[in-house]
Amino acid sequence: MQLPVPTDFLLSRDVASYGYFLLEPNHWIPGTTVRSGVFNRILDLAGGPITLRISQRLGKGKPLDVTLSRKLVAGEKAELSRQVSRMLRLDEPAAVLREFHKLDPRWKRSGRGRLMRSPTLFEDVIKTVTSCNVAWPSTIRMNQRLCEVFGRGGAFPKPEIIAAQRPASLRATCSVGYRDARIVQLAKMFVSGEIDAAWFENSDIDDEAIRERLIELPGIGPYAAANILQLLGRFGHLPLDTESVRHGRVVLKMRGKSRAIMKRLACTFKPFGHHKFRSYWFELWMYYEAKRGPAHTWERDIIGKTFTAALLRE
DNA sequence: GGTAGACCTGGACGC
C-alpha cells in the first residue's frame, strides 16, 4: 500500500530525528543512499501482529511504500494509517515547520523539524520511563525485553498485558529495576481510563494543565513530563537532564553548577517560544551527528549500544 | 520550598 505524506516529508531524515527510532520494536535499516533506507516496525493490530516495511523510493514529499507481512482484515487499514501517521508526525502541517524555520533558520536548509515518536501515547510514556535515571544501553535493553517477553509477535506490549503482570515479573524478565511497579501502575491507569489518551492529545487543553496531570503520574517527574509534552507535540518546554547540562558546558561553553546551567539553558532557548524544544533538540542531535555521522546511517544494533555518555564525552 | 538519600542496573575501572 502507499501512504501520502506532506510535501516536505523525508523518511530518512524524519525517522532518524529522535532516539526512539533506535528502540524496539522500531528498526531503521540504513541504505547506501538517503533514499534507500527502510523503516521496519511491528504493530499489534486487531487481527494480530503485523510487520511494516516502509520506504520512500521517490524521495522527499513522495508517498511512502508500505509492504505488509500479512493481509489486513476489516478496519485495520484506518488504524494502521493512524498509528503510522502519529509515529512519523504526518499530521503536522508544513506551515508549522515553516514557522519554526522562520524563528530558527539554522534548520531551514536541512528541513529538520519533525520529531519521530511512537504510534501510541502509552508506548511514549513507557519509553520515557525506561529512559529515566539510566544509561542509554539499558533503555535499549528494557524496550527490547518488553517487546520480546510481553509483546505479541515482537510488537510493543499493550497496556492490558503489562497491567496484568506482577511488578517482580517485569523486573526479573525485562531489567526494569525499581521502575517495575511504576510501569505496571501506569499500564493499569491506561486500561482503566484514568489516563485518557484522547484528553492528553486534545489540542484545546493548555500545556500547563497537561503538565500538571503528567507530573501526578507514577514515575513521571519534571524531566519526564516535559519530554512527554514534546512527544504530544507541545514543544514549549525543555526536558532538562544531565545531558542538557553536558550540552550547556561542552557546546554552549556555560560555566557553573548544574542548576545554574539549567536556568541559563531555559533563558537561551526562551526566544524560540513554543518551538523551543525543536531548537534545543536539533542542537543536541547535530552534536551527536558530528560525533557519529548522519543519524540516518546509524545501525540500531551497533551504534545504539555504543551511545553512552562516556563515549560522547570523548 | 529545598535537599539528602534510596532506588536498580550495567558500564567503567582497578586489581
Place this chain on the structure above:
DNA sequence: GCGTCCAGGTCTACC
C-alpha cells in the same frame, strides 16, 4: 575475571 564505584531522574522523608 572479579569486586567496587558511579551515573542517571523520581520519590520520600525531613528540615
